[in-house]
Amino acid sequence: MILLELISAVLSMITMTTLLLFMFFIIFLASMGKSIGVRRMYVDLLVKVFEYGRQNIETIRKQQYAHLDISDHNTSQKNNPTNSPSIEKEVILKGDTEKAQSNGDAFKMGNSVISRVESLILVPDVDNTRSKDREPNNEDDKYSLEFNLSNCLDYVKSGMEAIIEDEVTSRFEAEELKNWNLLTRTNRHYEFISWRLTIIWVIGFFIRYVVLMPCRVFICFIGVLWLTLCTALVGCLPDGSTKRWMVKMVLIQCFGVLSSALSSVVNYHNIENRPLNGICVANHTSPIDVLMLMCDNCYSLIGQRHGGFLGVLQRALARASPHIWFERAEAKDRMAVAKRLKEHVSDPNNPPILIFPEGTCINNTSVMQFKKGSFEVGGVIYPVAIKYDARFGDAFWNSSRYSMMQYLYMMMTSWAIVCDVWYLPSMTRNEHESAIDFANRVKSVIAKQGGLVDLVWDGQLKRMKPKKEWKEKQQEEFSKKLKGE
Missing domain, CATH: 1.20.5 (Single alpha-helices involved in coiled-coils or other helix-helix interfaces)
Structure with missing residues (x-):
């Protein structure tokens, strides 16, 4: 009996030692930017x-x-x-x-349960471009604008479509999968449909929660400690080219370790377009976007100031390199941010600053309205398109439903995080082009490359109601129809 207990203890010790060595080996490879x-x-x-x-x-x-x-x-x-x-x-x-x-190109047009006919109504018209397009050009057009009871049907139809499935709120929910990926969070009651699938599901559950999750938590803990220590040490160096080079190496190394905590597989395309300075803009799905991009290049970050786990990372990063954190609700803070952004871009020695112009997380099926602020600064814009493969894990962070720790828990119990990153050719604002038009042009390029739906709606509809002027514009257009103008 004593011999069996001794053998069991020795085997347990060997297993734990092997597992620890394997995890440290993974951390070492990730810190060197290598993979087997x-x-x-x-x-x-x-x-x-x-x-x-x-x-x-x-x-x-x-x-x-x-x-x-x-x-x-x-x-x-x-x-x-x-x-x-x-x-x-x-x-x-x-x-x-x-x-x-398989998912393939099915997600490129987003999730939809109804077939929409292209319509010019119930869409925000910020620059009055739609109103100009709808002005009558000949007698036939004038006749078509005369009042007819059937004119109301377009609004009724669009209203029913919005009730069934509108284009906005569906972008703030998890992307619907075409295939079941053996996760209960996308459960379609398939795990007990046959004994074969039941066995595979049980094995997968054991691997994700008993093997992968503890290893990922350990690697994440080591990665955060390593990031905090390295940024504190590098922050003590005097400003200059040596410090900038050290910051770049340290951040890429530390974020490489953190990415291994999610079993991430990132495919970088067109690396010749990788930004060197100026402003880098990308579509926004979750805070993991920063992780995916920082594994390949060094960026300065701009974003809302957070507490908790994200706050720890923000403070650690601020010790080593210039970043801009702000309070979303303070107007004075926004003015200061614009000023600091111009100062950052004007210095060619600063790393490119990474901005997510949508201002909120979207579920990676579409790109929503880009805020014009970052496009008014001037200089070169480097667009980046990010597309996640939702079969292995849903990277979207629904911040109104899940806390950061809940989100991390779901990420660490997913199969993996797999994504493609496209560096697109740099873009500059054309002469006589407004900041809004420039922002829309950049947005369309990102949407086309990532296979995402290009929407004109403001992503802040996730948190607030539509603007009053949008409603008034629709009422004005409908009143013109009734008057036959």
């Missing part, structure tokens, strides 16, 4: 598992629908022998098969 390809092999294996799950679900559903067809056929034969088998099951089965296809 384990995470990419792991992601490739997950794709095969998801595909097997999809095929298994399709097979079970075909059997279920076949059984229902036989039952309906027998019932119809009894009631009316001349009836043919119901076609409804075939339609349903075809729809389920299409939904079960």
